[in-house]
Amino acid sequence: MGTFCARVWEIIRACVNKTFSYKPKPPHSFILGHLGVFNETVKFFPPNTHPQAYYTALTQNRPSDHGPSYPMHEETDNFLTPIVGKDVIAAANGKKWKMLHHIMAPVFKPAYIKSMLPTIADETMLFHGRLTCAAESGEVVLMEDTVANFVFDVIGRFVFNFPLHAQTIGSQVLGDIRVLLESASLAATTTWNPVAKVARYLKKRAAVGRLDSYISEKLKERYSIVKESAKYHGPYPNSEDAGRGSRLR
Incomplete structure (x- = not known):
């Protein structure tokens, strides 16, 4: 044997x-x-x-x-879908990735980033002030949360061009995003407790509803600004001058 x-x-x-x-x-x-x-x-x-x-x-x-890069696995999309929706650029491949990259690329053009430097500086000073106050008072702060608030406010200004106040009074939007992240965690997806599953589902559904409502409203406001700006400056953004973000402000 x-x-x-x-x-x-x-x-x-x-x-x-x-x-x-x-x-x-x-x-x-x-x-x-x-x-x-x-x-x-x-x-x-x-x-x-x-x-x-x-x-x-x-x-x-x-x-x-390690060898050449391989396509993103479908499990990446399965994991990200509860958080940011299906078919995001982080989980896309091939033509879909190219299309999403083409849509997002103007935001990362050097000219547009340069035009946003004053905005980044404003949010950075708030971040610096928060850490300075904590250092002077001896307060213990969670750096993960503090940095997340800072980054979230910067991204909010980039996308919507108005503050989300995560660093000052707090942001319900950021709180709801954290709920979605928790719902996609290993502990949340592998539990056998039916009560916990139902509670997480209801909490997640409420967060998604608030996020959808808030983002839809802000996108409509932003679209109105872009549409109004187009009357005086021509269509924007486009592939030729997408870097000139200051035209919308």
Whole structure:
């Protein structure tokens, strides 16, 4: 029996090696896979680090161990759908990715970013003031929440051109987005507790309703501004002068 098992093991190992040996990869164990290399990488990070940091470190430290980029897996879209909706650029491939990239590219043009520097500076000063007050008073602050508020306000000014006040009085929109993130967490999606599932579903549905209503209203306001501006400056934005964002303000 032992001889038979050993023979089967050799056959399986030979097949696996023949199938995957030509592909670039870190040192591999037939039993543990890449857990050995992964464990070595994890040791350099503090507890509760996001797994993406591990993968990035592996890629940077072992550039010869990985091959070409592959299409985004459908599970990425499944994970992001409850948070930001289906078919977002972070999970898209091929023509769909190119279309979404074409739509979003004008916002990241250097000319447009430069026109938004005063806005970024205003929000940065609020962020600096918040940290200064905390340092002077000895208050303990959660940097993750504080930085999230800062980034959220900057993005809000970029998209809607008005403050969302996450750094000052707080933002219901940011709170609702956090509810969506919690609903997509591993603990929320794997629980067997029916009461917890129903409670999370109702909480998520309420948050989605508020977000849809708020964003729809602001998009209509923004569209009115763009439409009014087009009467005096011509259609905007377009592929030729999308960088001149100051025309809308």
